[in-house]
Amino acid sequence: MSLLTLAPPSLQTLSYMVLALASFATAISLSRRISSSRRVLRGRIFSSLTDLRLLYLCIGTLVLTVFLGLLGLEVGEYPIPRFEAIKTALWDRGGEFDFVVNSLRFPRVVAALLAGFCLASSGALFQSLLGNPLVSPDVIGINSGAALCAVFVLTVGADLSALPWAAFVGAVLTAVLIYLLAWKRGVSGSRLVLIGIGINALLGSGITYLMVKYPIERVVAAARWQVGSLFGSSWADVRILGFGVLIITPLALFLVPKLRLLQLGDELAAGLGSRVEMERMAIIVVASAYAAIAVAVIGPLGFVALLVPHMVRLIVGSLTGGALLLTGLVGALFLLGCDLIAQQLFAPTTLPVGVVTAALGGPYFLFILVRYNRAL
Amino acid sequence: MVNLETTEVVLAYGSKRVVDGLDFVVPEGKITVIIGPNGSGKSTCLRGLARVLRPASGVVLLNGRDIHDQPTKVVAKQIGILPQGPTVPAGVTVLDLVRRGRYPHQRLFDQWSTEDELAVREALALTGLQDESDEYVDHLSGGQQQRAWIAMALAQETDLMLLDEPTTHLDIAHQIEVLDLLRDLNRIEGRTVVMVLHDINQGCRYADHVVVMNNGKIANQGAPEEVVNSQMMEEVFGLAAVVIADPVTGTPLCVPDVVAKRTNTQP
Numbered sequence: 001m002s003l004l005t006l007a008p009p010s011l012q013t014l015s016y017m018v019l020a021l022a023s024f025a026t027a028i029s030l031s032r033r034i035s036s037s038r039r040v041l042r043g044r045i046f047s048s049l050t051d052l053r054l055l056y057l058c059i060g061t062l063v064l065t066v067f068l069g070l071l072g073l074e075v076g077e078y079p080i081p082r083f084e085a086i087k088t089a090l091w092d093r094g095g096e097f098d099f100v101v102n103s104l105r106f107p108r109v110v111a112a113l114l115a116g117f118c119l120a121s122s123g124a125l126f127q128s129l130l131g132n133p134l135v136s137p138d139v140i141g142i143n144s145g146a147a148l149c150a151v152f153v154l155t156v157g158a159d160l161s162a163l164p165w166a167a168f169v170g171a172v173l174t175a176v177l178i179y180l181l182a183w184k185r186g187v188s189g190s191r192l193v194l195i196g197i198g199i200n201a202l203l204g205s206g207i208t209y210l211m212v213k214y215p216i217e218r219v220v221a222a223a224r225w226q227v228g229s230l231f232g233s234s235w236a237d238v239r240i241l242g243f244g245v246l247i248i249t250p251l252a253l254f255l256v257p258k259l260r261l262l263q264l265g266d267e268l269a270a271g272l273g274s275r276v277e278m279e280r281m282a283i284i285v286v287a288s289a290y291a292a293i294a295v296a297v298i299g300p301l302g303f304v305a306l307l308v309p310h311m312v313r314l315i316v317g318s319l320t321g322g323a324l325l326l327t328g329l330v331g332a333l334f335l336l337g338c339d340l341i342a343q344q345l346f347a348p349t350t351l352p353v354g355v356v357t358a359a360l361g362g363p364y365f366l367f368i369l370v371r372y373n374r375a376l
Numbered sequence: 377m378v379n380l381e382t383t384e385v386v387l388a389y390g391s392k393r394v395v396d397g398l399d400f401v402v403p404e405g406k407i408t409v410i411i412g413p414n415g416s417g418k419s420t421c422l423r424g425l426a427r428v429l430r431p432a433s434g435v436v437l438l439n440g441r442d443i444h445d446q447p448t449k450v451v452a453k454q455i456g457i458l459p460q461g462p463t464v465p466a467g468v469t470v471l472d473l474v475r476r477g478r479y480p481h482q483r484l485f486d487q488w489s490t491e492d493e494l495a496v497r498e499a500l501a502l503t504g505l506q507d508e509s510d511e512y513v514d515h516l517s518g519g520q521q522q523r524a525w526i527a528m529a530l531a532q533e534t535d536l537m538l539l540d541e542p543t544t545h546l547d548i549a550h551q552i553e554v555l556d557l558l559r560d561l562n563r564i565e566g567r568t569v570v571m572v573l574h575d576i577n578q579g580c581r582y583a584d585h586v587v588v589m590n591n592g593k594i595a596n597q598g599a600p601e602e603v604v605n606s607q608m609m610e611e612v613f614g615l616a617a618v619v620i621a622d623p624v625t626g627t628p629l630c631v632p633d634v635v636a637k638r639t640n641t642q643p
Binding site for chain 1: 423426427428448449450451452453455456457458459462463465466467468469472473475476477479480482484485486487488489490492493512532538
């Protein structure tokens, strides 16, 4: 089959999609109406003011995620009955579906969840820190930094196991570079964004240069990787993502109270006892690290980091504290959903998931822009 | 109590010296009002006192030790600052905003202790915002927003409060309300208040101590009656004014002598 002839979109998947979008919209509008009630938790060294609504939303998202994850194990070119899929995934290693479930679908589902979690958390941190809903690691060049290093590894034909590390180094270096360039007696949010956009363009041209310079066979792999795809995700990928999430998430939660201060402006934050520049740098590095591990594994996937935090903000207002976790969970759900659509819509041809996130994200981005402009 | 003083402090933005050689002891337990023309270094002086701006030379001493050598969180338990016109982050409720003022008192896992709750409740009650606690701050009116910021500063529970024009964006009734609140805090709880005010007459009504700034230096300081007179108005503000006694409080009241000024410029 040539690449240009796609099968017509499967009607079943299309109807599921419409259904999913409609229920998503209803869920958002309904959950905005749940009045927020709080519960105080206090122990000897622990106390917190927990928003119950946030808790319900997290649980709801988790339930949906489990359901969608099961769907991810079942459907495909080779459908597997639900119970068999669960059995094979969780305890029965020797069954007839072992290869399809445990080597192809399960790691892909988990990779999608973890990468979605990372991207959305990264976007939420950046947007909250800089107070700008149009910022995300893909806009200010963090993803491009990761991509440049990764494309370099792919095109020069180096060992592929170096790819995640290269991407990680690229992302963090880019973040540091942007930060240093934006430094002028402290770093202001808008200057950082503008410099980030400039750096993004610069890195983009670097990537193009590499693509033009190296032989086509290698460039094809790089081009495919650049769209962002979960195809061929393995347990090794899941391990990288899993370790990343386990290490970065506690750091992110530790930085949340400091983020809440920085949102008030540098002067107030300093007055309230924040070491402003150090803490802002730490948050930027953590947010970049989130983006970096996702990009390292699935490529510089656009829009997830931009639009998921925005959607969650529509429901819960501000993305600090527990809302940060909710954003991550919604990101996981969103990316898994997009990947299922990418696999099923033109079955048996599968699309890279980046195509789907871009197709959904582009219009949403315009929607944000229009709203943001009106608000100004 | 908090003892805050400066010796020969120079505050500069880049190479531009805005405050030059400031020697000042914050009068403990009193309300100090800083007045002065635009660009005279009032706000900068406040920022220096609050250790938000590091002096180019000289030291700011908090309880006898350089303020910049002390852990910033420890300082934040003693000095609170409310800058002029802070930006309201989107989607933050009043309760959430006021809670953030508790940061210096909180530890890693201890994010809503009984003390936190009491302080936040009290701050909301004092500013009359109990019923608005679940509303988004950016949806409130300017006056309510300003009160929310003040509530946040109150929740910080510092003995010394530095406020940069706490009455901007407020109508006259709310201005008086805020100033009365600050006076109550001073008289009842013994908190020291230092604030920049544009309105000299209001400053005279509420201040125990007035500091007049001009060209980055303290031109004069003392009780309102000693400091605010027509000679000072002429020298510092370049405005001919008659100073009379406020009919209600007896404190100085400046009435600009506009007619006289016109005849001066067109002889």
